Amino acid sequence: MLEEAMLKSDKIKWLIGSAELIPAGDNVFGGAIAVLTIHHWKNIEKSFNELSRVLKKGSHVVIFTSTPQQMNGYWLNAYFPKMLKASITKMPSENILEAAANKAGFKLIKTEKYCIRKDLNDLFLYSGKHNPEIYFQPEVRNGISSFATLANQNEILAGLNGLRRDISTECFLNIKQQYENDFGDYLFIVFKRNAS
Amino acid sequence: MIIKKASFNQLQEIFEIFQQCKQALNNENVFQWTDNYPTLDIIFQDIANSHLYGLYQQDECIGAIVLNSIQSPQYNAILWKDTNGKVLTIHRLAIKPIYQNRGYAKKLMSFAEKYALRNQFTSIRLDTYSANKASVKLYEQRGYEKRGEVSFPERDLPFICFEKNFN
DSSP states (O other), X not given: OHXXXXXXXXXXXXXXXXXXXXXXXXXXXXXXXXXXXXGGOSOHHHHHHHHHHHEEEEEEEEEEEOOHHHHHTSGGGGTOHHHHHHHHHTSOOHHHHHHHHHHTTEEEEEEEEEOOOTTOOOOSGGGGSSOGGGGGOHHHHHTSHIIXXXXXXXXXXXXXXXXXXXXXXXXXXXXXXXXXXXXXXXXEEEEEEOOO | OEEEEOOGGGHHHHHHHHXXXXXXXXXXXXXXXXXXXXXXXXXXXXXXXXXXXXXXXXXXXXXXXXEEOOOOGGGGGSOOSOSSSOEEEEEEEEEOGGGOSSSHHHHHHHHHHHHHHHTTOOEEEEEEETTOHHHHHHHHHTTOEEEEEEOOTTOSSOEEEEEEEOO
16 A cells, blocks of 8 residues: 555655554644544544644644444445444444544544545445446455455345346335435544644 | 443443454354444443443453443333332443453442442343343342343344342
């Protein structure tokens, strides 16, 4: 992953580390972004403490994630219920993030929901929202942690069969309709490191 | 070994205990906890409300118990003996699978009972899945009396409601 990042820019100094242990000094960064990663953090409180340590006072952290509520609202639940539940149970809610952030000296500044657009090409969990065909590609599923680590093979087969059966029928449209909601698919959460 | 209120710092460590216990129960075909229970958020609420106590061996949390007065609506249909007293409820008792069968759940139960007495509770209520023989036995051995059965969604078998009275 680091090698791929290096190909994108050789001006940036890329470091490898974890949210709980960032290989950098104190008060050195002007901001932080965390995109689709917080569900992999092993200790949320420790991670925010670490962010607080490496960030300059007054700087921002932008977290991009999907909340349990948003995940519950995705039609993919109809086909892979066990897999999604396993993902959702361990997904940190906004409340948990805010509590950890507050303890570490951050304030919640704003949240903004994000809805998947038809031209999305990131190939993560929601990537097939408007283009379900891509879930049939094993290489796409392998890049989605829910499919790759939380699902059992029987459920994947059954879910894909069901999806294949429904996909071009009214049944699929009905299921999608049942899951329509205003929660958005992802959420931007912006925290600001307290000045003092 | 000590029992103390769990701190937020241990949220995911403790959540992992419940995940492991659920898996261990499922391996024995005891489907007490569903795929979406307990969530990280439920455990967070337990810790944030100071309801979750952990059993610690050095720094490692090896078991957990939740003490509060929250009763599921299903409890209304049960004929409890203590109808006017101060009722403590026990939820989410769990011991990390590799530490099970060593009497640690008894330690947590005994802590809960002492907590109840110290805080003037007049009875304890709890429920457990009827298929979970080990936990049914644990409560019976400690003098909890069966008051009836309730059903929770997505589970085939009933949950047994137990009560222990201190008056």
